Amino acid sequence: MIRMAHSRGLTWLLAMFCWLAHERGLKATEPTSGSDSSHEAVVSLIDEKIRTAWNDNDLRPSPPATDAEWCRRVYLDLIGRVPTVAELDEFLGGKPRYRKQELVTRLLGSEYQDAFVEHWTAIWTNTLIGRTGGQQRRSLTSRTGMGDYLRQALSAAKPYDVLTTELLTATGAAQPDNNSSEDKYNGAVNFLIEKMEEGGIQATAKTAEIFLGMAVQCTQCHNHPFNEYRQNQFWEMNAFFRQTRTEREQDPNNDNRRLGYLVNRDYAGEGRMLYRDARSEIFLEERNGQLVDRDAQQVSEAPIYYELRNGQVEVAYPVFIDGTALEDVLADRNSEFGNSGYLEHVDRRQELARLIVESREFDRAMVNRMWSHFLGYGFTKPIHDMGPHNPPSHPELLDELGMAFRDSGFDLKSLMRWIVLSEPYSLSSRVTKKNRQDDPTLGVAPQFSRFYVRQMQAEQLYESLLTATQADETLGADRRDAMRQRWLQQFSTAFGTDDGGEASTFNGSIPQTLMMMNGDLVRRACSTDSGSFLDQVANNWDLSNREKIQYLYRAALSRMPSKEEINVCNTLLASRKGDVVGTLQDIWWAVLNSNEFILIH
Amino acid sequence: MNHFDTPHGMTRRHFLSHLAGASALAVPAWSLTQSMVANAATLKSNHKACILLWMGGAPPTIDMWDMKPGATTGGPHKPISTTGAGQITELLPNVAQQMHHLSIIRSMSTREADHERGRYYMHTGFVPNPNVEHPSYGSVIAKEFESKLQALEIPPFVSIGGNSAGPGFLGMAYAPFQVDSNGRVRNAQASVEEARMMDRMQLLGLLEKRFIRENRGPAAAEHAKVLKNTMSLLTSSQMDAFKVQSEPETMREKYGNTGFGRGCLMARRLVETGVPFVEVNSGGWDLHQDCFNRLEQKLPEVDQAMSALVEDLAARGLLENTVVLCMGEFGRTPRINGNTGRDHWARSWSVVAGGGGIEGGQVIGATNEDGTRVTTEPYSAEDLMSSICQAMGISLKTTYTAGNGRPMKIAGGGKVIGELFG
Structure with a gap:
C-alpha cells in the first residue's frame, strides 16, 4: 500500500516538517503593524526586482502615466468603476508628492467600503462559482448566498487564510431564504455545493486551482503529460473531501427550486465491507507499553480507489500535495485517525484547509492572482497553473511578495496597496521603442515595462456607466443588485459540462459592440429626461458649452478633449442650432462607445 | 420592405448616400466609413x-x-x-x-x-x-x-x-x-435616426483614431475593426439570413x-x-x-x-x-x-x-x-x-x-x- 511505503526516517522528517510549518503558521497569524514604512519596504522590493529584470532584458520602461490616467486605473481596479469628475478634481488638487498614497488609503478605507466590497465580492463570486454558477433554474448554488458570505467576510476585512478556511470547511444550508430547515444557513457552502459530484472531483480540481495555483484537472485520469503532478496526488487530495456531501430536497414552497445543504458525514470508504459491528472478537496487543485494539485501524480506515490507465486499481488516503500524509500529521494523537473516515476522529476538510494555508503555494498563488488583476498578466501563464514545469517570470519577487503577504497576516488590502503603489503599475501604457519587445501577446514572459492595456470587465462597465450618470440612484440595494445580475447574465453561456465550463461574449466581439451602441444600459446612461445626468450637465448655467463638453470627456475618460475634438463638437452644436442637450447626448454616446473608454489604460 | 433587423428607418443605401453627401461634421473620412462600399447586387x-x-x-x-x-x-x-x-x-x-x-x-x-x-x-x-x-x-x-x-x-x-x-x-x-x-440579434435596433447615427459615428471615429495613434498596443485598433464590422452588419439587408x-x-x-x-x-x-x-x-x-x-x-x-x-x-x-x-x-x-x-x-x-x-x-x-x-x-x-x-x-x-x-x-x-x- 502506498501509505506504508514511508520508511521510519522519512516519517520522522515529515513530522518534523509539519511541526515547523505549524510553528511558522502560528507566527504568520500575528499581523504586522502595516505601518507606512513596512508598506514602503515591500513597494521598494517590487520596484527593485522588476527593475533588475528590465536591465537583464535590456528594456527601458515607458514614462509614467499621467496622474489622471493613474487615477482612472486605480479606481477601476480597486473599487470597480471610473472616478467621477469631482473625485478626479479632488485627487489632482492634492499635494503631488502624497496624493497617490492618500488616494489608495481612501479607496481602501471606510469612505469607499461599500464600493470596494461590492467590487471584490463580484470578482470572488466569479472566481469561486463562475459567471454562470447559480444561474440555471434548478441550480443548488445560490449566487446571492455566495455573495452574502463574501460581502460579510470582505466587510470584516477577514484575512485571506481565514476566508479560505471558511470556504473550504463550510457546512450548512446554501439558500439565504431557506426557512424550512434546522440546518443553519451558511453562504460559504456555495463554493463547494455543486462540486461534490462523483466524490468531489470538481471540489478537488477547483480547490487546487484557486487556492494553490495548481492545474490538476487532468490528473484524475492519468499522470500529467507535461507537468510533475501525478495521478495519485489528485486522488489523495480528493480523499480530503470524502466526508463531505451535498444533500438536496424539494423546496416545499416552490416547485421550481431545490434546497441544498453541504454536510459532513462519517465516511466508510469505498468498495469494501465494513468490519465494524460484525467483529465477534477483538484482539488486543501491546504497543509501547499500552494495550491497543490490533485491528482498530482497519475498522475505521476509509480508503478510496482509483484506476490507472492500464486498468490497475490503486488505493488512496488523505495526503497533501507535498507528500504529507494525514496519517503522519495526526500520528501523535492517534495512529488510526489519519486514515479514518469518522468525524469524531478527524475532520478531513479542516485538516486540508490547515495544510493549504500553511503551504507556500497558498501565498504565492494569491500574489500571482492579485498581480494579474492589477497588471493584466500574472507571473505565470495561466495564473492557476504554477509549478516547476511552468517557471514564473519573476521567481524571487513572487516568492518574497508571497512571504510578505504571509507575514502581513494575509491582509488582502496590504497586498493591493503594495501593487498599486509600485512603479510598474504607475507606467504609461504607451509602447516605446525601448520596450516594444515586451509584449506578452507575443508569447514572451511579461516584464511589466509598460502598463498592458486590457478591457474592462462587464461589472466595471456597468458600475462605471451608472456612477458616471447616476442612472439608478433612486433604486434600493436589492433591486439594484437584481438588475445588475440580469444585465450581466446576457453575456455568459455555460457549456453544461462536468467541469463547469463557460464562455462570455463580453470579449470585444460584435455582440458587445452592439450592446454598447444600442443596448438598454447605454440608452439609460444617455437619457436626457429631466433630472438625468445629461440634463443636469446641459442645464448647468455655471458651465459654458465648452466646459460642458469638457465635463463629459473628463467623466468618461478622465482627460480633457483635444482642440480638434472641441472643434468638431462645436461644429455639431452649431449645426444643431443650439440643441445643447441633444448634442451632448451624441457626444456622450460617442465617448462611451470609444476604445479609450472600455480599455483600462 | 420591413427592415426588421436594421436600425430604425435606416437602410444601407440611405446611410451611404448620406455619408457621401455633406455631413454636419467636416471630419476627415475615417476608415470606418470607407469600408461601406455600396453593394446593391444580391450576393x-x-x-x-x-x-x-x-x-x-x-x-x-x-x-x-x-x-x-x-x-x-x-x-x-x-x-x-x-x-x-x-x-x-x-x-x-x-x-x-x-x-x-x-x-x-x-x-x-x-x-x-x-x-x-x-x-x-x-x-x-x-x-x-x-x-x-x-x-x-x-x-x-x-x-x-x-x-x-x-x-x-x-x-x-x-x-x-x-x-x-x-x-x-x-x-x-x-x-x-x-x-x-x-x-434574434440582440441590440440590433439603433436608438436614433440615421442622420444622428452618422454624426455619432463621425465623433466616435475621431476618438478611435486618436487613441489608436497613441500606440498603446493592438487592442485599440481591434476595437475599431470590430466597430466597423458591427456597422456593416447593422445596415445590411443580409441580416435577413438570421x-x-x-x-x-x-x-x-x-x-x-x-x-x-x-x-x-x-x-x-x-x-x-x-x-x-x-x-x-x-x-x-x-x-x-x-x-x-x-x-x-x-x-x-x-x-x-x-x-x-x-x-x-x-x-x-x-x-x-x-x-x-x-x-x-x-x-x-x-x-x-x-x-x-x-x-x-x-x-x-x-x-x-x-x-x-x-x-x-x-x-x-x-x-x-x-x-x-x-x-x-x-x-x-x-x-x-x-x-x-x-x-x-x-x-x-x-x-x-x-x-x-x-x-x-x-x-x-x-x-x-x-x-x-x-
Missing part, C-alpha cells in the same frame, strides 16, 4: 463553406457511429443499415438515409479528454499552450476567405447557440459572431422546432448568403449518468435536424460546396460506469464528415471488437482539420506567424485523411 455565394455541428460535452460515438453490439462495452441500442457503407444507431433512422453523403471516421485518437482542452484541440488542431492562442476553424476560414468576401456584410464566422472557439492571435475581427437559434422564422412552415417542420433544428436551418440560410463558416451547437452530451435514456431523448432531435440539413443542402445544390462536420470534444468510455453513464474517452472515437468534395458513404478506419482501441491508422485533430482545409481549398502550406515570430503551420501541420477524397 450569390461562389465559394465553399463549412458547417460544424458541434456536440458540446462529447456524445458517446460508440453508441452512434461505431456500435459494438454484443460486446460488454456496447450499449442497449441496435445498429441499423444506412445508405452508405456502415451501420449506425437505430436512434438515427433519418440520418441513416443520408449516409451516402457522409463518411464516418472511426479511427479518431486524440489524447485530450478534458472538456476545455479537448474543445480547444478539436477546434484548432493545437493542444493548449499558455504562450500562444491558436485560431479556430471559423477564424482560419474567415481569414483565408477574406479576399473572396468583399460583398459579405455580415460576419464570416457565425456560431449559433454557443460560442465556438476564438480567433487566437488572428484578433477579435475574426471572432465568432454568436447568435441564439431564434436568430430570420429563420421567415422560412416556410413546411421547411421549419422538416428541421424540427428545436434549438438545434432552427440552428441547422439558419446555417443553411447563412451559407446561401455567403457565410463561409457556421457552427451549430448542440449541448448537454456530457453523459456521465443515465446515458442511454438520455440518448433516446436527445438523438431524435439530432436525427431530424441533421438529416434535414444534409438533404436540403443536397437538394439545393449546395452540398458539393459545403462541408458538413459533426463532432464533439472526444468520445466516451467503452465501458459503462456505475451510473449507467460513460466517462471521457479520447483514445478511440468517431467523427462524421461529408459534402464539399468529401466522398460520402464510407467508413474510414476501425476500432477493435469492444471499441477500446483503434486498429487502423489513428487520426488526430490536426489530420481532421487539414482534411477540412483541403476540402475548403485552403492550402496546407499556409503558415501563420504567431506574435512571437514563430511560423506556425495551419491545422497544426496534420496530414490529410486521404480516404475522404477517394
